[in-house]
Amino acid sequence: MKKLLILLSTAWLATTAHAADPLPSWNEGASKQAILQFVEKVTQEGSPDFVPLPQRIATFDNDGTLWSEQPAYFQLFFAIDRVKALAPQHPEWKTKEPFASILKGDMKGLMASGEKGLVTLVMATHAGMTTEEFEKSVTDWMASAKHPKTGKPYTAMVYQPMLELMSYLRAKGFKTFIVSGGGIEFMRPWTEKTYGIPPEQVVGSSGGLKYEVRDGKPVIVKLPSLVLNDDKDGKPVGIQRHIGRRPIAAFGNSDGDLQMLQWTMAGSGPRFALYVHHTDAEREWAYDRKSPIGKLDKGLDEAKAKGWTVVDMKNDWQQIYPKQ
Template sequence: MSKISLTTASLWIACAAASSAAESLPSWNDSPAKQAIVNFVERVTTEGSPDYVPPAERIATFDNDGCLWSEQPAYFQLFFAIDRVRATAGDHPEWQTEEAFASVLKGDLKAVAASGEKGLMQLVAATHAGMTTEEFTAEVSAWMAEATHPQTGKRYTEMVFQPMLELLDYLRANGFKTFIVSGGGIEFIRPWAEATYGIPPEQVVGSSLKMKYEVRDGTPVILKLAEIDLIDDKAGKPVGIQGHIGRRPIFAAGNSDGDFQMLEWTTAGEGPRFGMIVHHTDADREWAYDRDSHVGQLDRALDAAPDRGWNVVDMKQDWGVIYPE
């Protein structure tokens, strides 16, 4: 084959790849955001290119709440915790006056949500202490199959973002390994992440409780203790990434200031890097919020995005569809 025909063949392959990329992200409107994603993926996957990244190093990390699924009017894990508190309140008369339990029982969501992910973790710790990991997994799975969102009436796993599902698939089709790196609880996300996102339990990083192994009447169990192990948020995210993955991602997506350090750590690495922020701008189809939100506050990271080259995705403009049909 002559040099000219080889070049033609290369062009041919490049065009085929580009066209396949466009087809892989059908819910993304043609926009600079989509183009930036496709350009990045093509750069790091083109063998012989100076920006080529071997598959083993194609690590992509995604925040969960507000990045892969909705997080309003409160983190979905909070709704799960509320249901648990209500179900077991009879055994805990002290909860009537003790916060955040009292607010949960009064149905004052705002007061509960204001306690943030740390408050959520306390609630989780208190309502799940002494439970085995397998019991907890069974409860999460049962709840996910039954519970519905108070405003949309959808199942929570139906409130995932279709464009992000496509992005996960697109990255994996291009040799990336996709991880969740969430402030939410690792054991809360694992039971449904594989079916929903195609992300297996071993690729979920999240906030965690300390655990203890013991043998009960001859049966080994792992207990979730009422003690926080890691808050996988803000500066905890790079720590969670290093602990679980041991490699710096080349692609990270988030939506709030809780993702600032993950984006910073990811994009400060050498070679091509991609930082992405999902900006909630669509009050009609989802929610619109940023600097003043008590959930998923996006302020510092939004200011920093232009200088740091982080790609801000405008949900209203850039996404043709929000939830899967």
């Protein structure tokens, strides 16, 4: 009887401990402990590192940090589908890059157009619509589109460990923001349902907008101009414009996030910076210094030099995507 009670007690304690774990998809190790220790010290009243609620700001990159980004950014796949849908209205696209490459199915030709070509593509396929029309086009696409490699819906390719991390931070009084190079109007329609982050807490690359009255109804129209490229040094600018507070924690996965992490860590008081390092070629992708998408080179060196947390996806995460 005594042995049975001990076994039941041990099982109960193990179950309770697992239930109490705010990051169950994270393997025990340095990365998980660094997160837990930081959050505990800044939220514990009486701690010398205690941070008041209004200052508990955490910013997250999106592509490669909250969901996958290979073999191309998901917004690019959306833009490609938009080109195909709009092509009958634009016969000139048959000979004009980067549209011609898309219509021929030439991804290498598309990527060869570089950042300038991709910006041209996004501006041409996103502009002219009202924000409500664009939101509907994004929502409809998200509901039906599938990733070309995995066959999964794009919103099923979010990272379960990062969903847990954001929930944990919010439970501890943090306000979580997305700060991404992706388009702000592209992300806002689905981030609340997918991440629990409302549209007013999304910071992204922003195009021009214009107020108009169409058919007697006031609308906001998207313009073919870039107001803010929320990447690299644009990220701290976007944070200042949209949030107005320096984060105390920042999470990224590429050199495009480096300035956001630097800006965060340059503040006074306790700070936390984390890079997601893609090391799992079997369950996701493995890439860093030489990748054309999500390159992590300078950031990896700076993280090592400054003692930032670097998540080894293969070893630190028990699972990648949520279970279906």
